[in-house]
Structure formats: C-alpha cells, structure tokens
Amino acid sequence: MEYVSPEGLRLDGRRPMEMRQIRAEIGAVSNADGSAVFEMGNTKVIAAVYGPREVQNRSQQINDQALVRCEYSMANFSTGDRMRKPKGDRRSTEISLVIRQTMEACILTHLMPRSQIDIFVQVLQADGGTRSACINAATLALADAGIPMRDIVTSCSAGFLNSTPLLDLNYVEDSAGGPDVTVGILTKLDKVTLLQMDSKLPMDIFENVMQLAIEGCKAIANYIREVMLENTKELEYRRGI
Amino acid sequence: MRELRDLQLPLNQTQKIRLRRALQQLQDLASKASSSASVTVADTIPVNHEDGVLKGHGTSELDGEVVATLCGVVERVNKLVYVRALRARYKPETGDIIVGRVTEVAQKRWRLEINFSQDAILMLSSMNLPDGIQRRRTAVDELNMRSIFEESDVICAEVRGFQHDGSLHLQARSQKYGKLERGQLLTVPPYLVKRRKQHFHHVEKFAVDLILGCNGFIWVGEHVEARDNMVEDQDNKSEQQNSKLNTRSLRLEEQESTYTPVETRQSICRIANAVRVLSSLGFSLNVEVIMGTVEQSISLNLDIHEMLGAEFCVQIAEREVERRSSLTKKRR
Numbered sequence: 001m002e003y004v005s006p007e008g009l010r011l012d013g014r015r016p017m018e019m020r021q022i023r024a025e026i027g028a029v030s031n032a033d034g035s036a037v038f039e040m041g042n043t044k045v046i047a048a049v050y051g052p053r054e055v056q057n058r059s060q061q062i063n064d065q066a067l068v069r070c071e072y073s074m075a076n077f078s079t080g081d082r083m084r085k086p087k088g089d090r091r092s093t094e095i096s097l098v099i100r101q102t103m104e105a106c107i108l109t110h111l112m113p114r115s116q117i118d119i120f121v122q123v124l125q126a127d128g129g130t131r132s133a134c135i136n137a138a139t140l141a142l143a144d145a146g147i148p149m150r151d152i153v154t155s156c157s158a159g160f161l162n163s164t165p166l167l168d169l170n171y172v173e174d175s176a177g178g179p180d181v182t183v184g185i186l187t188k189l190d191k192v193t194l195l196q197m198d199s200k201l202p203m204d205i206f207e208n209v210m211q212l213a214i215e216g217c218k219a220i221a222n223y224i225r226e227v228m229l230e231n232t233k234e235l236e237y238r239r240g241i
Numbered sequence: 242m243r244e245l246r247d248l249q250l251p252l253n254q255t256q257k258i259r260l261r262r263a264l265q266q267l268q269d270l271a272s273k274a275s276s277s278a279s280v281t282v283a284d285t286i287p288v289n290h291e292d293g294v295l296k297g298h299g300t301s302e303l304d305g306e307v308v309a310t311l312c313g314v315v316e317r318v319n320k321l322v323y324v325r326a327l328r329a330r331y332k333p334e335t336g337d338i339i340v341g342r343v344t345e346v347a348q349k350r351w352r353l354e355i356n357f358s359q360d361a362i363l364m365l366s367s368m369n370l371p372d373g374i375q376r377r378r379t380a381v382d383e384l385n386m387r388s389i390f391e392e393s394d395v396i397c398a399e400v401r402g403f404q405h406d407g408s409l410h411l412q413a414r415s416q417k418y419g420k421l422e423r424g425q426l427l428t429v430p431p432y433l434v435k436r437r438k439q440h441f442h443h444v445e446k447f448a449v450d451l452i453l454g455c456n457g458f459i460w461v462g463e464h465v466e467a468r469d470n471m472v473e474d475q476d477n478k479s480e481q482q483n484s485k486l487n488t489r490s491l492r493l494e495e496q497e498s499t500y501t502p503v504e505t506r507q508s509i510c511r512i513a514n515a516v517r518v519l520s521s522l523g524f525s526l527n528v529e530v531i532m533g534t535v536e537q538s539i540s541l542n543l544d545i546h547e548m549l550g551a552e553f554c555v556q557i558a559e560r561e562v563e564r565r566s567s568l569t570k571k572r573r
Contacts, residue, residue, distance in 0.1 A: 033330065052330060052358035054344075066358075108301075108310060113407060115358035143282050146329025148299060148310040151283045188283040188308070228281040232312045235327040236279060237271035238264070238523035239433065240565055 003161040003173055011172055012041075019156070019168045019216055022223055024136070026144045026231045034145025038137035041170060042127035047137035049145040052115035060116075065109035067116040070100035072134060074123040095131055102155070102184050102194045103138055108148040117147060128171040129157050131182055135194070136220055143228050152224060153193060155184035156216030158209045160201060165209045167216050181206070183213040187221040250551040263558040270565050277316075280309040280324060288322055297323025331356045331431040331456035333409055337400040338440040340426065340454035341411075343390050349383055351390055353398070353411065356431060356456045361409045363398055368413040395421045395460065397452055417441060423501050424450070424462020425513045429520035431457035435527065442528045447508035453526060461513045463501050507545060511535055514548040522554065524561055533560070 004010055014020070020041030029035035032048035039045075055061040072095045073087035086092075103119060119141070121134040132155035139153050159169045161178045174180060179201045184194030201209065252260065280286060286307045288294045296302060299311035300323060309315075313326040333339070333355075341353035344360055352360040365378050365386060390396060397419065401412040413419060434453050442451040443464055452460040515534035519526055534557055538548050547553060 034328065054354070054358075054360045112358050143312050144328060146311060146313075146326040149282050150301070150310065152281075188303070225281050225284075228312050229279060232279045232281060232314075232327060234268075235432075235523060236277070236314055237268045239327070239525045240267070240271065240561070 001176065003166070003176060004164050010166065012170060016164045016166050017212065017215075019219060020170070022220060024140055024224060024227045026140055026227060032141070032145075034141045034143070034147070036137050036140035036144060038133050038140065040129055040133050040136075040168065042125055043123075043129055043133045043170075044125040045121060045123050045130065045133040045137045047119065047121045047134065047141040049117065049119050049138070049141040049147070051117035051145070052112040052147065053118075055114065055116045061114055064113050066107070066112040066114075068100055068104045068107060068109065068119070069116060070096050070103065070119040070121070070138075072096040072099060072121050072123075074126060074130070078123045078126045095134070098131065098194065098196070099134055099138060102135055102153055103142065105193050106139075106150045106153045106186060107142065108150060111148055117142075126171065128169050128174040129182075131196075132156050132168075132184075135184055136224065140224060140227065144231070151186040151188045152221050153184055153186055154217045154220040154224060155182060155194060156213050156220055157182045158213035158216065160205060160209050165205070165212050167212050179209070181209050181213055183210060183217060185214055185217045187218060250554060252551045252555070256551050256555045260555045260558055263555070263562050266562045267558075267565065270562070270569060274569055277314045279312075279314055281312045282310060284309045286315055286322060286324075293320055295321045297321050299324030299326060327432050328430055329432070330358055333357055333361075333400045333403075333456070334436075335400055335402045337436065337455040338397065338452070339400060339411070339456045340395060340397050340421070340452055340458035340460050341456070342426070342458075343392050343394045343396060346386055346390070346392060349378070349386075351386070351396075353396060355409075356428070356458065357409060359409065361400075361411050363396070363411040363413065367401060367410065368398075368418070369415070390420060395426050397421055397454070397460065400455075421452070421460050421462055422465075424460055424509055427459040427461065427513055427516050427520075429457045429459060429516065429526065431455065433457065433520055433523070433526050434459075435525060437527070444508075444512070444528075444532065447512070448505055449508050449512060451512060451528065451531070453528070459516055459526070461509050461516070463505050463509065510545045511538060511548065514538075514545060518548060518554055518557055522558055522561075524557075530561075530564070533564075 004016060008015060023039040025037045027035060028037045028046055029048045032050055034049040035047060037046050052066055055067060060067055072092050074083055076083050076086055119138050121138055123130045135153060135155040142149060157169055157180060159166045159173060159178055159180045161173060161176055166173060169180060180198045182196045185192050286309055288307050294307060296307055299309060299313060300307050301310050307322060309324050311324045311326045313324045316323055316325050339355050341355035341361060343351050344354050345352040349365045351363045353363055355361045398411040398413040401410045404410055434455055434457055436455055440453050444451055448464045450462050450464050512535055515531050519530060519534060537560060543553060
C-alpha cells in the first residue's frame, strides 16, 4: 500500500514531517486533584491525578518516597469495533507500566514520603499514538495537581514507511506493520526517558527517525508549557489579592 | 479555558459575554496591581547569584540555574526564592486551624483526612477530655474514644506540628475545637483560603457558625453556644453512669438537642451555596465576600437553588470586579 503519495502527502493529507493538530485542556475532572484532556488529531485522552494521599494498602507504603500508581484503560467506544474488555489485558497492563515508569522518573517522589499518587488515563478516541498522548496528558494532570516534577515529560511517535520517516503516526499508518518508534524525553534536561520500537530499522535510518520524534516531543512541550502558563495566570488573577 | 469546572452552566450568549468581560477586567486589575511572575515546571527563575540565593519550596538547581518544579508564582523574601503553588494539596503550618474527617480510630489516636499527603493524627492525650479535668489518660478513656469521635465525624482542630517521624499531629486543647454537628462540610481548593487572625466566624444574623479551615474544608453549621456544653454532657453522663446508662432517655434528649429550625437550615444552605459559587469561579474566600454574596442573593430575592444558576454566577463575577477596583482605588 502507498502511504506517501508521489506529491509527498500522507493518507490524511499531512506532509511526512507534519504533526497532527494538538489541543490540551486542564481541569476536566472536578473531583480529581489534577486533570487534563489531550488531543492529537483524532486521538483523545483524559487523565486524572489523585494525590499525594494516604497509602491505601499499608504494605505498599514506602518510607522515604511516594508510591506512584498508574492505570491505563480504553473506553469501550474508543475504537472502530467496540472493545470487549477495556482494561486488564496484556496490552493495557504493559502501557500502564510504561506510563508509570516514565512519570515516576520525573516526579520528585522523595518530597512526599509515605504517600501515594494515582494516575488514571483513559483513551476516549483511539487513532494511533495513544501511548504518547497518555504521557502528555499525564504530565499536564500532574502539573495541575501541584506535584513537584524535575521536568516536563513529553512523548511523540515516528515511523518509517515507503522509505520516508513519518512523524506522529495515525492508526492506519501504525497498523501497516512498519517500524514505529515512541520516544519520551525530558525537555529541559534533554534526556530520553522512554524509547520503544516495533520491528527493525537500520542504524542510520533509526537515528533520523528518532531525531524526528524528538523534534515532535519538543514541539509538544512548547505547547504544553503555554497551556500550563496560561492556566497558572488565570488561577492567580481570579484569586485576587 | 478553565471556565467553571465544577458548575457546568448553560450560559446564554449575553451571559457569556458579560462573564468574559468581567474576567478580563479582573485580569487587567491584577496585572496593574502587581508584577508577579508566573512560572511553570522547568522554567528558569532569573536570580542574581552575586547576592547569594536560598532556594525554597518548588525550586531546584540545574547547571547553576534555579529551576521551578511547580506551576505557580515566584515569591522572593530577601535571599529566599520560592514558588507558591496554586492548585495543590494543603501544606500544613503549625497553628493552622483545620477541619477534617475522622477516617480511623486507632490506639490512643484518631486519624483524620485533611487533604494533606498523609492522614493527620489527633492523639487522645492532646485534646481536652469532655469533663475538662487535666489528668492522665487511662485505659478506660482509651476504650471510650468512640464516644468522643467516631469514624466519619467532622472535627475542627489545630495543627500542632510535625513529629520526628514525619507524621502530622493535631491538637484540640480548647472548647472551640471539637466535633462539628448540624451543618454542611464543603471542600474548596486550599489556595482560596488565606491564613488570617480569625477563622471561626459567628454570623449572628442567621445564627450560623462559619469555619474557614486552612486546608480548604469549610464548615457551615448551626451556631453552638460557646461550645462548652460538653461540661453539661459530662454531668448527664455521670448521672447516667449512676443509673446504669439509660440509653433510651439519652436518645430522646439527643433528638431534642439536635432539632434545627427550618430558617437556620435554609441560611446554612444559602451560605454554603455562596461558597460554592465563589469557589467555582476561583475567587478567594473570606467572610466579607461570602456574606456579601449571601446579601446579594437575598436582595435579589433568589431561591437557594437559584444561586447555583448562570445568572447569579455572572452577577457575582461582576460584583467581584467592582469590589476589587474599589479596593485598588482606595489604596491610591
């Protein structure tokens, strides 16, 4: 199948190095300590953070740092045909683990000893790149909950189809079976916290693809930062003196 | 935009425009009044290193630069630089007056949920016994703990401080602290409640008590006279102990003492709704503003449930603009 037309356009009309439209909104769940909705094109994810709060299961309590937990689930209506089991299958446990490890690396857990932080992410619409969207949403929600973090983590995917590197794959491109690199970076520190790849790539091409994904992460980070700053300013002026 | 995250209001077109204009005016007022710098996670905070810098909460060091770890407002006190977070859980300070809910009755202590990262601990030994006598707490006292506070009771207390092991201890060594009954508990984000000299308020007009807990738990309840009826209780209790606990008569007495007139209940709901409107708009809370909102709802002849409607919400936003602009004029 042809994923990049001779004119250099992808199936959804994007250029190879073009990202889908992103939109973020803070404060979607009123009962949570922090929450956010993150959209990348047709992929839509909601994240809610509870905590730091008292550890529910005493035996899991850690005496010098916070316990971070994460649950990833997909809504029944998120995919083309309805999901039977929205969570608890092998794929979602793996993604929960990935998100947990990525977020734990950037939260300053030692500042909140003997407490727990719960991150719940749910996919409302799945159109490829849910993993990255979830990480971006979780970052926003954690910042909204006022949890101290080392840096902003953002994530973006990139692929390689028809011998062209493609940024931010959608569902059709993702299911083509080509290589799919998901990268998560700490933007200010310029460090990689997450790197996953399906199938194989030659070394030199891999470098290009990864560089492309990193550029994507940085673009997302700029946007996320804008959203957070706007939100902070709004809270401050509304509160008044 | 973060408009009205709690109240999903169906605003019509004019109301939308009015609300937007009011919020815009608030923004202009705030930017005139102060030049405070907002930062987000991983923003660099500009500092003059020659003066020497003390890094406070919400900051860390990276390559010789001071970097924020929170979203908030940069505050500078002499050499200290810190970030004041807005939406975050409560951070206790010694002497804060807080309202909390009992989650567990344990050995010689109660555990309270107070919107902090751990549950707070109220020791049996750090509260006045109902009889008001200073003495050692005996095993009998320990067994009777549930007669003082049970699980899911709402309690008002004071922060005593952090223990060596990092746990937070409370104390309730005065008659004004203790169990709160016959009223409503509201939870608002803690940054909306400012620390003040006075957190207990008696609204005489409505015979209502208003407690603005520093942890964002707000209590609106029927006024209790000086809160020293505990002593009376004790008299009753000792009599009852003599008469081998006649529980049924106690129930009747309780019923009598727990009756709240309808008017009082209505004013409780009215004040509670005023708090809900203000907190959903994100305006800081104090007695004057809350009571002003209540007065306005009365003068507009609104029913209690209408206070949560779109129109009143917009009016409160406009009112807040007026209040703040008059405040800034006075300062000049």
